[in-house]
Amino acid sequence: TGTLNAATGGLLQLGNGTFTNTGGTISAATGSEIELLSGAKIIGGTLSSTGTGFFESRNSATLDGVTLSSGASFRIPNATNATLLNSISNAGTISLQSAGNTTDLIIGSATSALTGGGVVELSNNANNRIYGSSSTYHLTNTNNTIRGAGQIGAGSLVFTNQGTVEANLNNATLTLDPAATAFINSGNFRAVNGGVLVLNTGSFNNTGGTIQAQTNSTVRLSGSTAVTHGTLDVGPSATLQLAVGSFDSGSLTTATGSTIETTSGGNTLGGTLNLNPGANLNVKNATNLSLKSGGTYTIDGTLALKSVGNSTDLILSGGDVTLKGSGKVHLDNNFLNRIYGSPNTNKLILDGLNLEGGGQLGVNSMGVTSNATITANDATALTIDPSTTGFINTGTLKADGGTLALTGGTYTNTGGSIESTSGSTVQFNASTFTGGSIKGTGTLTTVGANTFNGISLNSGSTLTIANATSGTFSGTLNNAGTLKLNSAGNVTDVIAASGGLTLSGDGKVQLIGSNSRIYGSTSATTLTNTNNQIHGYGQLGANQLLLNNQSNIFADVSGQTLTVDASATITNTGLFKAENGGTLKLQSSTFDNQTGGSIQSATGSKVFISGLTLNNGHLTGTGTFRNTATSTYSSPRIDSGTTLDIDNATSATMSGTLNNAGQIHLNSAGNLTNLIAGSSGLTLSGGGEIHLYGSTNNRIYGQAATTTLTNTNNTIRGYGQIGANQLKFVNQGTVTADNNGSTLTIDTSNGLTNFGTLKSENGGTLFIQNSVLTSQSGSSLNSGSSSVISISGSTLNDTTLSGTGSFISSGANTYSNLSVASEATLDINNNTTANFSGTLNNAGKVKLNSAGNLTNLVVGTGGLNLTGSGRIDLSNNSANRILGASGAATLNNQSAHTIRGSGQIGVNQLTLQNSGTIEATGSLPLVFDLTPTFTNQGTLKATGTGGITFNDAFTNQQDIKIASGSNLTLSSSAFTQSDGKTELAGGTLTASSLQIDGGDFDGKGTVSGATAFSGGFLAPAAGGLTFNSSLTLNSSTTVQIELAGTSTATGYGNLTANSATIAGNLQVRFGSSFQNTIATADVFTFFSATSTLSGTFANAPSGTRFWTSDGLGSFDVTYNSLSVTLSNFQPVPEPGTWSLFALGGCLIVWQSRRRRS
Incomplete structure (x- = not known):
C-alpha cells in the first residue's frame, strides 16, 4: 500500500509471485526500470514512471485492475507476453515490442476494460498480438488509443471499442480478428499515415462508430468480414480493400482520390454508398462485389470492374438496386467483367449514371432501367443480356469505339436511343426492341432472331440484318436511314409481324444476297411502304406477305435478282424498278397497280414477271421485261421504247385494254409460248408492236372460242400462230409475217374481221387457216416481195390481195368478192380447191397449180364475175379445173380479163360467159365441158401444143386465135361462128362440122x-x-x-x-x-x-x-x-376516069370488111 520505486538508473525486479498493490504505487523514475519477471502479478494500485523510466514484462507478467498513471510506460518486449485482468486504467502507454516473435497482450479475464485515455502501442510487426486467453473473453476499450501494427483478437477475443484503434505505421498492418462474437465499434477504427487496418474474418458491429482510411492509408475487410452500421470513411488517396468483406446498413463515404477495391473473393456493400467525384470503386480481377437491395448508391466517381481474364462481378443482391449520381460505371475491357442480379428477378436502375467499357451487363440474371448513357468504348464488347424482367431505356445505349451487344431480352427503348458512332458496333442479339431511336454512323447489326416494335432509324444510320439472322418488325418503322439485309448465303430475314408493318421516314431498305428475305409472320401480314426505297437483291414476300407499295422498290445490283413474291395482293401506287443491270422478279402474286404506280426497267436491267396477276400494270423503260412463267395481265400499259418478252414455254393472259405503245415479244424456242386474250376479250391500243419470234409455237389466242381480240392500232409481226382455232380477231392495225423463211398462222374460230392490214414481207409467210376473213373498206391483204400469204380452209370476204409476193391457196378456201391487185398473184396449190363467188376483181394473177391432183377453182352457185385486167393461169396439167358448185353456176370472164393454161373449164358443171380472153398455153389441152352451149364473146386463144378442146358445141361471136402447133378441137360437136373472128396462125381447128x-x-x-x-x-x-x-x-x-x-x-x-x-x-x-x-x-x-x-x-x-x-x-x-x-x-392505066370510079368501089368493099374485123 506504499511505494515501490526504482530510481537513479536502478533496476527493480518483481519476481514470480503476486504483488497486491491496492492503494499502493510502484514507480520508475527517469533512467530506471522495473522488470516483472515470469509469473509476476500486480494487483491493483498504481504504476507510474517518469521521463525515461519504464515497466517491462520479462515474460508472462500479469496486471490485474491496476492503474497506469499519465506518462507511465509498460513495455512487453519481443517474444514475451503480459496478461491483463479486469479493468485497467491506462493513462500512460502499454507497448508491444515484437521484433519478429509473437509478443502478446493477453486478456485473461471474462471481462476486461481499458480506461484512462492512454495508449496501447504496437510496434511495426505483425506478431504483436492482443487476444483473450479464452475466445469468449471480452475487452472493452473505453477510451484508449490502440495503435501500431500487429493483431487485435487473433480469433480469440470479444472486443468492444469505444476509443480509437488505428493502424498508424506506414506500410504496416494492424489486423482486427474477432472470435465468433462480433467486434463492436462505437469509437474509431482507422488507418493513418500509410498504415493498413485489416478487419479480418468476423463480424463488426459499427453502430455509432467510424471506420476510417485516412490519406494514403488502407482499410481492408478480409476473410469474410462483415461490417454493419456506422460510418466507413475513405479519405483522400486512401484505400478501402474488400477481400471477401462486406459493409452494410451504414454509410460508406469517399473523398476525391480515394479508392474502394475488391481484392479477392465475394464482397458486399449495402446501406449508403457515396462515391464522391474523383473517387474509385474497383472490382478487381477474379473478385465480385454485391450491392444489396435497399441500399443507396450514389456514384459521382467511378465504379470499375477490372477483369484481366477471370470473372469479375458486380452483383445485385436481394432485390432492385439503384445506382445514381454524376459518375460512371466502367467495365475495364474484358468480357468477364459482369454486372448481374441474384436472384435473376432483380433489377438495376441507372439514374443519371453513365456506364461504359467492355464486359457483361445483365448476364440473363437482371433487369435494367436506365435514363443514363451506357457506352461500349473498349476493344472488348459490352454485352447487355437482361433477364425476363427486360431492359427499359430512356437514356442512351451507345457504342463509341467499341462493340455494344444487346442480347437475349426485351428492350423497351421508348424515349431512349441506341447509337453506334463511327468505327463502333451495336449488336442486336436475339432480343426484342420497342420504341425509341436507333442511330449513328457506326455499325448497327443483328445477331440471331430479333424483334423491333415501332422503332425509329435515324438519318445517316444503317441497321444491318446480318447473315443468318432475322429482324421481326411491327407497327411503324420510322426509317430515315438504311435497313440492310446482308446475307452471305444463309437466309437473312426482315419479318413483318402479324399486326403488319409500315415503313415511313423516307429511308432505304437494302437487300444484299439472294437469301435476304422480307416477308410476313403470316400470309395475311401487310407491309405498307409509304416512302422508303427498298432496293438490292434477294426476296421480298417469300410467298408470305401482303405488300402495299407507295414508294420505290428497286432491283439495282448488276447481275443479281430481287424477287417480289407476295402471298396474295401487291398494291402499287409507287415505282417498282430494275436498274444498274439488276433483275426485278415479280412472282406468284396479284399485282394491283393503281393510279401513279408503274414498273420500270432501265437500260441493261431486267424485270421478270412470273406467275403474276398484274392489274392495270404500267411497264416503262428501255430495259428488259420478261414473262418467265404463266402470268395474267388486266388492262396493262406498255410505254414507247419498252419491250415485254414472253419467254419460251410460258403464257401471258391479257384482258381489258392493252395500251401498248412499245413492244411485246413472244420468244418461243420450240415450246408453246402464248399470249392469251382473256375470256372477256382484249383490245390492243397504243400503236405499239407485238413480235412473234423464235418458233412457230408462238401463239396468240383466246381463253374461249368466243373470245375477241381487237387490234385497234398495233402491229403484230413475226412468225407463229394467231388464233390457234380459239379466237375471234378484229384487226384495225397491222399484222405482218416478216421473218424470212418463217410462217405466221392466223387460225380463228369465230371470224377474222380486217379493217387494217394483213401482210407478209421480208421473205415471211402469212398463213390464214380455218378462218372467215371479212375485209372492211380501207383494209388490205398484202404480200411483199419474196414473201408469201398462204390461205387454207378459210373464207375471205371482200378482200383485196396486193403485193409482189406470193398468195397461196393451200387448202379448201372460199373467196367472196375477192380483189387481186395488179402486182399480186394468188396460187391455188395442187390438190386444193378454191371457191369463188361474187366478183373476182383480178388485176393480177390467179394460178391453178396442179401437179397431177385435182386442183379446183369452184364458182359459187350465185356465180362469179371476173373483172380487172389480170388473168387466171392454169399450170400445164389436165387436173386443173374451173367448175361450178352446181351446173347453174355462172362464170363471167369479163373484158380485159384472161384465163390461160391447161386443164378443164366447166367439168360439165358450169355456165361460162366470156367477154375477156381464154388462152390454152400448155402442152396439155384446155378442155371446155360446159353445161349449156358456150357462146364466145371475148377471145379464145390456143397457143400451146395441147390446144383447146370443147366437149360441147359452141358459138364464137368474137375472137379465136389458134397458134402454130396448137389446136382447137370440138371432140364431137359443131363449131359455129356468128360474128367475130377465127384466126389460125399455123394451128388446127377440128370439129364435127x-x-x-x-x-x-x-x-x-x-x-x-x-x-x-x-x-x-x-x-x-x-x-x-x-x-x-x-x-x-x-x-x-x-x-x-x-x-x-x-x-x-x-x-x-x-x-x-x-x-x-x-x-x-x-x-x-x-x-x-x-x-x-x-x-x-x-x-x-x-x-x-x-x-x-x-x-x-x-x-x-x-x-x-x-x-x-x-x-x-x-x-x-x-x-x-x-x-x-x-x-x-x-x-391499071394512067389515069382513067372510069377506072378511078371502079377502083373507088373496090376500096370501099375491102375497107368495110376490115372495119368489121
Whole structure:
C-alpha cells in the first residue's frame, strides 16, 4: 500500500509471485526500470514512471485492475507476453515490442476494460498480438488509443471499442480478428499515415462508430468480414480493400482520390454508398462485389470492374438496386467483367449514371432501367443480356469505339436511343426492341432472331440484318436511314409481324444476297411502304406477305435478282424498278397497280414477271421485261421504247385494254409460248408492236372460242400462230409475217374481221387457216416481195390481195368478192380447191397449180364475175379445173380479163360467159365441158401444143386465135361462128362440122370437119388454109387474098379443101408493094381441091378480067377442074376516069370488111 520505486538508473525486479498493490504505487523514475519477471502479478494500485523510466514484462507478467498513471510506460518486449485482468486504467502507454516473435497482450479475464485515455502501442510487426486467453473473453476499450501494427483478437477475443484503434505505421498492418462474437465499434477504427487496418474474418458491429482510411492509408475487410452500421470513411488517396468483406446498413463515404477495391473473393456493400467525384470503386480481377437491395448508391466517381481474364462481378443482391449520381460505371475491357442480379428477378436502375467499357451487363440474371448513357468504348464488347424482367431505356445505349451487344431480352427503348458512332458496333442479339431511336454512323447489326416494335432509324444510320439472322418488325418503322439485309448465303430475314408493318421516314431498305428475305409472320401480314426505297437483291414476300407499295422498290445490283413474291395482293401506287443491270422478279402474286404506280426497267436491267396477276400494270423503260412463267395481265400499259418478252414455254393472259405503245415479244424456242386474250376479250391500243419470234409455237389466242381480240392500232409481226382455232380477231392495225423463211398462222374460230392490214414481207409467210376473213373498206391483204400469204380452209370476204409476193391457196378456201391487185398473184396449190363467188376483181394473177391432183377453182352457185385486167393461169396439167358448185353456176370472164393454161373449164358443171380472153398455153389441152352451149364473146386463144378442146358445141361471136402447133378441137360437136373472128396462125381447128355465119376466118393452118360459110370473110394467109373435109362457100361469103409474092408459103395465102363449092365474092389486093415487081407471067393458084371443085365467085366469072380491090391492076381468073388461078396481071392505066370510079368501089368493099374485123 506504499511505494515501490526504482530510481537513479536502478533496476527493480518483481519476481514470480503476486504483488497486491491496492492503494499502493510502484514507480520508475527517469533512467530506471522495473522488470516483472515470469509469473509476476500486480494487483491493483498504481504504476507510474517518469521521463525515461519504464515497466517491462520479462515474460508472462500479469496486471490485474491496476492503474497506469499519465506518462507511465509498460513495455512487453519481443517474444514475451503480459496478461491483463479486469479493468485497467491506462493513462500512460502499454507497448508491444515484437521484433519478429509473437509478443502478446493477453486478456485473461471474462471481462476486461481499458480506461484512462492512454495508449496501447504496437510496434511495426505483425506478431504483436492482443487476444483473450479464452475466445469468449471480452475487452472493452473505453477510451484508449490502440495503435501500431500487429493483431487485435487473433480469433480469440470479444472486443468492444469505444476509443480509437488505428493502424498508424506506414506500410504496416494492424489486423482486427474477432472470435465468433462480433467486434463492436462505437469509437474509431482507422488507418493513418500509410498504415493498413485489416478487419479480418468476423463480424463488426459499427453502430455509432467510424471506420476510417485516412490519406494514403488502407482499410481492408478480409476473410469474410462483415461490417454493419456506422460510418466507413475513405479519405483522400486512401484505400478501402474488400477481400471477401462486406459493409452494410451504414454509410460508406469517399473523398476525391480515394479508392474502394475488391481484392479477392465475394464482397458486399449495402446501406449508403457515396462515391464522391474523383473517387474509385474497383472490382478487381477474379473478385465480385454485391450491392444489396435497399441500399443507396450514389456514384459521382467511378465504379470499375477490372477483369484481366477471370470473372469479375458486380452483383445485385436481394432485390432492385439503384445506382445514381454524376459518375460512371466502367467495365475495364474484358468480357468477364459482369454486372448481374441474384436472384435473376432483380433489377438495376441507372439514374443519371453513365456506364461504359467492355464486359457483361445483365448476364440473363437482371433487369435494367436506365435514363443514363451506357457506352461500349473498349476493344472488348459490352454485352447487355437482361433477364425476363427486360431492359427499359430512356437514356442512351451507345457504342463509341467499341462493340455494344444487346442480347437475349426485351428492350423497351421508348424515349431512349441506341447509337453506334463511327468505327463502333451495336449488336442486336436475339432480343426484342420497342420504341425509341436507333442511330449513328457506326455499325448497327443483328445477331440471331430479333424483334423491333415501332422503332425509329435515324438519318445517316444503317441497321444491318446480318447473315443468318432475322429482324421481326411491327407497327411503324420510322426509317430515315438504311435497313440492310446482308446475307452471305444463309437466309437473312426482315419479318413483318402479324399486326403488319409500315415503313415511313423516307429511308432505304437494302437487300444484299439472294437469301435476304422480307416477308410476313403470316400470309395475311401487310407491309405498307409509304416512302422508303427498298432496293438490292434477294426476296421480298417469300410467298408470305401482303405488300402495299407507295414508294420505290428497286432491283439495282448488276447481275443479281430481287424477287417480289407476295402471298396474295401487291398494291402499287409507287415505282417498282430494275436498274444498274439488276433483275426485278415479280412472282406468284396479284399485282394491283393503281393510279401513279408503274414498273420500270432501265437500260441493261431486267424485270421478270412470273406467275403474276398484274392489274392495270404500267411497264416503262428501255430495259428488259420478261414473262418467265404463266402470268395474267388486266388492262396493262406498255410505254414507247419498252419491250415485254414472253419467254419460251410460258403464257401471258391479257384482258381489258392493252395500251401498248412499245413492244411485246413472244420468244418461243420450240415450246408453246402464248399470249392469251382473256375470256372477256382484249383490245390492243397504243400503236405499239407485238413480235412473234423464235418458233412457230408462238401463239396468240383466246381463253374461249368466243373470245375477241381487237387490234385497234398495233402491229403484230413475226412468225407463229394467231388464233390457234380459239379466237375471234378484229384487226384495225397491222399484222405482218416478216421473218424470212418463217410462217405466221392466223387460225380463228369465230371470224377474222380486217379493217387494217394483213401482210407478209421480208421473205415471211402469212398463213390464214380455218378462218372467215371479212375485209372492211380501207383494209388490205398484202404480200411483199419474196414473201408469201398462204390461205387454207378459210373464207375471205371482200378482200383485196396486193403485193409482189406470193398468195397461196393451200387448202379448201372460199373467196367472196375477192380483189387481186395488179402486182399480186394468188396460187391455188395442187390438190386444193378454191371457191369463188361474187366478183373476182383480178388485176393480177390467179394460178391453178396442179401437179397431177385435182386442183379446183369452184364458182359459187350465185356465180362469179371476173373483172380487172389480170388473168387466171392454169399450170400445164389436165387436173386443173374451173367448175361450178352446181351446173347453174355462172362464170363471167369479163373484158380485159384472161384465163390461160391447161386443164378443164366447166367439168360439165358450169355456165361460162366470156367477154375477156381464154388462152390454152400448155402442152396439155384446155378442155371446155360446159353445161349449156358456150357462146364466145371475148377471145379464145390456143397457143400451146395441147390446144383447146370443147366437149360441147359452141358459138364464137368474137375472137379465136389458134397458134402454130396448137389446136382447137370440138371432140364431137359443131363449131359455129356468128360474128367475130377465127384466126389460125399455123394451128388446127377440128370439129364435127363448122358453120361460119359471119365474122372473119383468117390465117394459115388446118381445119378438120365439113365447113360451110353462109357469110363472113375467109382470108388465108401465106402458108394457106387446108380444109381436110368439104368447104362450102355461099353467096354471102367473101374470100380475101393478099398478094405479096409468088410463093404460097410466103407470098400469098391459098385455100385447099378435099372438096369445094365456090360462091360469094373474091377480093384480091397487093401487099409489101408486090405490084411493083409482079410479072405478067406469074400465076397464083389461090384455091384448090383434092376431089371436086365447083362454082365460081359472083364477081369473078371465068374468062374475065378481075380487078384488085386496091385498084392497082387486074388478073385473068381461071377455074380449073380442081383449082382457081389468077394470072396475066395488067397494071391499071394512067389515069382513067372510069377506072378511078371502079377502083373507088373496090376500096370501099375491102375497107368495110376490115372495119368489121
